[in-house]
Amino acid sequence: MKAIGYEKAGSIAEETALIEFEAARPVPGPRDLLVEVRGVSVNPVDVKLRQNVQPEKGPGILGFDAAGIVREIGSEVRNFRIGDEVFHAGDITRAGTNAEFHLVDERIAGRKPASLDFAEAAGIPLTAITAWEMLFDSFALKEGEGAGETILVIGGAGGVGSILIQLAKKLTGLTVVATASRPETVAWVEKMGADHVVDHRKPLSEEMERLALTPKYVAALTHTDQHFEEIVRLIKPRGHIALIDDPGVLDISLLKTKAVSISWEFMFTRSMFETEDMDAQRALLNRVSALLDEGTLVSTVQRHAGDLGVENLREAHAFQESASAIGKTVLGGFQSE
Known part of the structure; x- marks a missing residue:
């Protein structure tokens, strides 16, 4: 599958700050959803990791928000089916969402708001x-x-x-x-x-x-x-x-x-340590999704940076670093060839 990552921690100004590469399509564990990524967002954590944390085993795939379609499920998944539209913020200990497919534990994923497209929905979870x-x-x-x-x-x-x-x-x-x-x-x-x-x-x-x-x-x-x-x-x-x-x-x-x-507050704690109340994030995402669909909450997306690609993602990172970002910046998934 196609993915975008980084090989060396440092400035977004470096020509190879972000690179596109081929990665193995991940295989779901017992509680995992394999999500075809249709939208992502950029968060400060993406920037911090890219600037300061050196990947240890090949390029590091960033991205901690996604919305997409469930394509495979693990043997113990109880709350989702293949074909469901979901949104989630992922797990900081696993590969990120800047890829064609992403694995996420079903306990930290919610049902995508029907009123939002995939990119806009990806601006919400984290x-x-x-x-x-x-x-x-x-x-x-x-x-x-x-x-x-x-x-x-x-x-x-x-x-x-x-x-x-x-x-x-x-x-x-x-x-x-x-x-x-x-x-x-x-x-x-x-x-x-x-x-x-x-x-x-x-x-x-x-x-x-x-x-x-x-x-x-x-x-x-x-x-x-x-x-x-x-x-x-x-x-x-x-x-x-x-x-x-x-x-x-x-x-x-x-x-x-x-x-x-x-x-x-660190929203990755529940997934990092698989806390006994980890499923609370699925419940709250479902509640937020319903609140968005009924109009109680409104989208916080202020900027759509195009589809996933090295240059678009680089520009989104640079904008996040500029200290002028308002609300959320999102991108679509990889453009179909």
């Missing part, structure tokens, strides 16, 4: 899982809860922020404040449903004071280390911070007097 787990696992909220409380979403115009704003607005009673600094990102987070928008280039504690709001929950999606002291100042006592980025050092002793909790 960010939706991350946002859902932040709200309902990290913050331990239940649907319908949160009235009278506020959540601050730092990095509201990114992929995770775009779906997190929607889930918080539609499924909880929280007041949603999102950060954005450019006219186009302000407009985007307002489109996603944020109640208020604040500028992360200004002291966030002052921005929240201007709104007369004290967040109990802070979703730190980017530059957590830069904003950490401000987060400590603005968060409500006994509040909770959840983050997804990779700050070098955080002085969590600053949280003691307010008794603030802090946790990391």
Whole structure:
């Protein structure tokens, strides 16, 4: 099968940063689906791995979102049949989705939203899982809860922020404040449903004071280390911070007097360790799919970069690295010959 990968960690500017090559068509394990990939998306994790992690055995295939059609199933698969249309975010320990076919455990795949085409559907899984787990696992909220409380979403115009704003607005009673600094990102987070928008280039504690709001929950999606002291100042006592980025050092002793909790969200944990609740990701993806089909949630795709190919994928990676990406960037599958 055709695949796109990288042989040497480094800059996307290198001529061979991404290459197309032939790879063996994977064979499903007992709980696996073999998915014919019809759409993928680009996430920050793709960029981080390509820049920093050297492949050990041949080219590394990136990609952690896909939508496609089930072509083969493992002997113990119970929830899907050949021909089903699915979407999923994959497993960071396995080969990625930038290929004609991809293996995914059925416990972390969901039914593709019928209202979205394959490329647009591929823009949803990784960010939706991350946002859902932040709200309902990290913050331990239940649907319908949160009235009278506020959540601050730092990095509201990114992929995770775009779906997190929607889930918080539609499924909880929280007041949603999102950060954005450019006219186009302000407009985007307002489109996603944020109640208020604040500028992360200004002291966030002052921005929240201007709104007369004290967040109990802070979703730190980017530059957590830069904003950490401000987060400590603005968060409500006994509040909770959840983050997804990779700050070098955080002085969590600053949280003691307010008794603030802090946790990391990493959506690959369930699949990496095959946790006993791994199937929760299938359930939440099916719920998100239904919410998209009924119009409760809207697509977070802002850019379609064409079909899978080295140049299109290279441009999508470069755009992701530019710090100007809004929402999600997606591509179709390999073009049929």
